[in-house]
Amino acid sequence: MVATAPLVGQSVRRKEDPRLISGQGRYLDDIHLPNTVHAALLRSPHGHARILSIDTSRAWALPGVVAIYTGADMKDTANPLPCAFTAGGVPNNLPPHRALAIDKARYVGDGIAVVVAEDEYIAHDALDLIDVEYEVLPAVVDAEKALEPGAPQLHDEAPGNLCMHWTAGNQEKTDAAFAAAEVVIKHRIHNQRLIANPMETRGALANYDPGTGELTLWCTSQNPHVHKILLAAFVLGIPEHKVRVIAPEVGGGFGSKIFLYPDMVIVSWVARRLSRPVKFVETRSENYLATQQGRDHTQYVEVAARRDGTVTGLRVRSLANLGAYLSTAGPGIPTTLFGRLVSGAYRIPAISVEVDGVFTNTPLVDAYRGAGRPEATFLIERMMDLLALELGMDPAEVRRKNFIPPDAFPYSPSDLGLVPYDSGNYEPALDKALQLVGYHELRREQEEGRKHGRLLGIGLSSYIEICGLAPSAWMQAQGWGAPLFESSQVRILATGKIIATTGSSSHGQGHETTFAQIVADQFGVGVDDVEIVHGDTQGAPFGLGTYGSRSLAVGGGAMLRSTDKIKEKLMAIGAHLLEVSPEDVEYADGAVSVKGAPGRGKSFGDLAMAAWLVSSLPSGMEAGLEAISYYDPPDCTFPFGTHACVVEVDPDTGKVTILRYVAVDDVGPVINPMIVDGQFHGGIAQGIGQALFEEAVYDDDGQLKTGSMMDYAVPKAMDLPSYETARTVTPSPHSPFGAKGAGEAGTIASTPAVVNAVADALSHLGIHDLQMPLTPQCVWSAMQAAK
Numbered sequence: 001m002v003a004t005a006p007l008v009g010q011s012v013r014r015k016e017d018p019r020l021i022s023g024q025g026r027y028l029d030d031i032h033l034p035n036t037v038h039a040a041l042l043r044s045p046h047g048h049a050r051i052l053s054i055d056t057s058r059a060w061a062l063p064g065v066v067a068i069y070t071g072a073d074m075k076d077t078a079n080p081l082p083c084a085f086t087a088g089g090v091p092n093n094l095p096p097h098r099a100l101a102i103d104k105a106r107y108v109g110d111g112i113a114v115v116v117a118e119d120e121y122i123a124h125d126a127l128d129l130i131d132v133e134y135e136v137l138p139a140v141v142d143a144e145k146a147l148e149p150g151a152p153q154l155h156d157e158a159p160g161n162l163c164m165h166w167t168a169g170n171q172e173k174t175d176a177a178f179a180a181a182e183v184v185i186k187h188r189i190h191n192q193r194l195i196a197n198p199m200e201t202r203g204a205l206a207n208y209d210p211g212t213g214e215l216t217l218w219c220t221s222q223n224p225h226v227h228k229i230l231l232a233a234f235v236l237g238i239p240e241h242k243v244r245v246i247a248p249e250v251g252g253g254f255g256s257k258i259f260l261y262p263d264m265v266i267v268s269w270v271a272r273r274l275s276r277p278v279k280f281v282e283t284r285s286e287n288y289l290a291t292q293q294g295r296d297h298t299q300y301v302e303v304a305a306r307r308d309g310t311v312t313g314l315r316v317r318s319l320a321n322l323g324a325y326l327s328t329a330g331p332g333i334p335t336t337l338f339g340r341l342v343s344g345a346y347r348i349p350a351i352s353v354e355v356d357g358v359f360t361n362t363p364l365v366d367a368y369r370g371a372g373r374p375e376a377t378f379l380i381e382r383m384m385d386l387l388a389l390e391l392g393m394d395p396a397e398v399r400r401k402n403f404i405p406p407d408a409f410p411y412s413p414s415d416l417g418l419v420p421y422d423s424g425n426y427e428p429a430l431d432k433a434l435q436l437v438g439y440h441e442l443r444r445e446q447e448e449g450r451k452h453g454r455l456l457g458i459g460l461s462s463y464i465e466i467c468g469l470a471p472s473a474w475m476q477a478q479g480w481g482a483p484l485f486e487s488s489q490v491r492i493l494a495t496g497k498i499i500a501t502t503g504s505s506s507h508g509q510g511h512e513t514t515f516a517q518i519v520a521d522q523f524g525v526g527v528d529d530v531e532i533v534h535g536d537t538q539g540a541p542f543g544l545g546t547y548g549s550r551s552l553a554v555g556g557g558a559m560l561r562s563t564d565k566i567k568e569k570l571m572a573i574g575a576h577l578l579e580v581s582p583e584d585v586e587y588a589d590g591a592v593s594v595k596g597a598p599g600r601g602k603s604f605g606d607l608a609m610a611a612w613l614v615s616s617l618p619s620g621m622e623a624g625l626e627a628i629s630y631y632d633p634p635d636c637t638f639p640f641g642t643h644a645c646v647v648e649v650d651p652d653t654g655k656v657t658i659l660r661y662v663a664v665d666d667v668g669p670v671i672n673p674m675i676v677d678g679q680f681h682g683g684i685a686q687g688i689g690q691a692l693f694e695e696a697v698y699d700d701d702g703q704l705k706t707g708s709m710m711d712y713a714v715p716k717a718m719d720l721p722s723y724e725t726a727r728t729v730t731p732s733p734h735s736p737f738g739a740k741g742a743g744e745a746g747t748i749a750s751t752p753a754v755v756n757a758v759a760d761a762l763s764h765l766g767i768h769d770l771q772m773p774l775t776p777q778c779v780w781s782a783m784q785a786a787k
């Protein structure tokens with residue numbers, strides 16, 4: 001049982017993988033409760049329409065249909081779905097978002113009615129038999145157009161389709177910086193809308209026990225405790241202690257499984273009405289239509305600088321498309337997680353940011369891997385390249401000139417209202433990336449190639465990001481309506497085996513392994529002696545879940561607090577058994593031993609047994625070895641690094657091929673290098689997807705034109721290069737082991753690196769304005785226009 005070497009820092013194989021890769025994982029749709037009925041949602045085929053009447057009589061007549069409900073049926077017994085993260089410090093217009101629309105449908109996919117039937121096929125067939133009379137209204141899908149006078153209006157509660165107007169920074173100082181600038185560059189960026197595409201679509205299964213009044217909801221969730229409180233306290237008004245939420249195996253989320261969805265409310269509401277289990281599983285088409293989407297910012301950016309490349313000011317106006325209603329965290333993403341991050345890795349003395357959150361006839365927009373930080377990083381990293389181009393400087397040198405110096409940490413960016421960047425040392429990561437990619441040689445190759453019409457481009461991205469989302473007090477001041485601590489409960493069983501719960505909820509990140517590594521090391525036991533339990537609100541302390549790359553930085557802190565408490569008790573028991581005073585013992589290598597006499601000790605197994613047998617405990621000590629802890633860190637963590645991408649553009653077709661991809665990242669010390677590499681590999685793939693392939697495209701009526709994997713181009717293996725990865729290590733002063741988050745940084749860093757590379761390949765042709773995704777058509781058209 002005793003481990004010989006520390007597990008933290010080792011590439012321990014993922015404990016969860018054998019069951020996942022052998023098909024033994026139990027996902028939502030694998031749960032079959034007796035007597036279950038199946039729900040299917042009738043969704044609006046129109047982007048914007050008044051609902052004049054709903055006739056369900058033909059559907060009721062279909063054998064196997066058990067019930068049909070509309071928004072009007074639910075109105076008095078289910079509240080609207082709440083928005084938990086508003087834009088802080090400014091008024092937010094919060095129109096109600098009901099599980100089923102009542103008078104008006106506001107996007108294609110908006111729920112109109114639910115059919116409950118004996119099986120899912122009958123339920124879906126019955127949808128075709130519901131007759132809805134709509135008055136189709138003009139729609140608006142673009143945030144800029146939605147703000148124009150005369151645009152179709154979505155909500156009475158949001159005049160002009162505006163949710164909020166939010167600002168950060170110092171406008172006066174910024175105006176002065178621009179007035180004094182030697183160079184000003186301006187650029188419009190459309191950070192396009194993306195769809196998360198997890199392997200498992202979303203779903204929910206509710207079971208109500210009329211005897212006990214208890215409701216159990218299984219759902220595809222990244223944060224079951226949050227889902228529980230939103231559902232119980234805000235929407236259905238069920239006493240919290242009568243609700244249990246379970247996230248079974250969850251097949252990826254990328255942010256899209258954080259939020260409370262109408263179907264979760266509907267199955268819970270129907271289960272209580274029918275006293276039968278009710279299951280809803282989204283089809284892939286529904287996932288495209290109605291699962292929350294990401295990004296969709298239109299940004300107007302200006303940079304003021306001196307001729308030597310020093311940036312003196314940054315002005316940003318961003319229009320954030322929030323979709324038809326507010327999602328759980330909708331307004332918080334383009335404000336706190338975007339607007340306060342726009343200065344990136346650079347010391348910029350004057351910054352002003354304005355953000356409008358706008359309603360449109362499109363699905364709801366919320367977090368998607370990175371959530372706000374990719375939009376901020378893309379903006380500043382693209383502007384660094386455009387500035388370098390304007391000044392005829394090397395993009396690497398413009399970055400270097402403006403980096404926040406290592407002695408400036410903890411660093412608070414100018415007037416942005418952000419918690420301080422905890423630690424950083426940006427130049428070594430840049431230098432390592434330049435050296436690994438062979439930057440100077442590549443520049444020579446590029447110059448030579450251009451003489452022969454070869455379009456080679458090198459793109460850099462020196463990113464930072466904010467993660468380890470917390471502390472509660474700061475986030476609450478930002479408009480987040482909850483705490484942001486994380487919890488743990490560690491229990492040592494009589495035989496020395498360990499069960500530890502975390503309030504975070506893994507859906508691909510490998511917590512069962514990395515948290516087990518941490519706990520096992522604390523007691524000096526093997527990784528298989530520890531079972532990490534998550535995803536069930538029953539019997540586990542309240543936790544906030546997995547997003548914002550917070551699980552290790554915040555949840556790991558909670559885990560260490562619990563193991564520390566238990567170690568204290570172990571030492572007290574050990575000292576008692578060894579007949580010495582507690583000050584004279586220490587815990588090391590899986591045993592409590594007398595200081596200076598390592599041979600005299602009691603093993604972890606003996607101590608665990610003693611704690612449960614009671615008879616050999618110090619008098620007055622309670623039985624058992626367990627602890628519950630909460631950790632609310634004083635600051636977030638700010639990972640960073642430099643990614644370098646090398647591309648070649650086909651001059652005839654505009655097709656972009658990524659030749660090399662070098663990623664140098666700094667997430668502090670790592671618990672499991674293999675898992676962190678995996679997080680970066682997946683993250684980089686998603687960032688490349690945004691740069692080159694993906695976009696949710698809506699026509700003017702609000703119809704999704706890229707509504708399947710045939711049209712929405714997620715990257716395939718053949719589109720991606722092998723990544724060359726390396727690290728620098730700059731610990732965070734306040735997180736466990738000094739570790740920073742690793743779950744999103746790849747996505748945040750890679751998009752600008754790729755776009756900068758393509759722009760670099762084409763810059764000598766006079767092409768500077770490239771809007772994502774850089775499909776062959778987009779690049780080819782730009783080349784034609786430049787001719």
Ligand code: MCN
Binds near residue numbers: 254255548672744
């Ligand atoms: N880790 C480590 N050393 C570090 C940092 C992290 O060993 N210095 C490990 C952690 O212990 C954990 C993993 O790396 O096992 C990720 O940790 P962390 O950065 O704390 O991020 P979270 O666990 O909170 O994951 C959230 C993050 C987000 S926000 C999205 S979106 C995302 C992501 O993780 N979605 C994913 N990674 C994903 N991976 C998969 N497979 N599927 C998703 O949907």
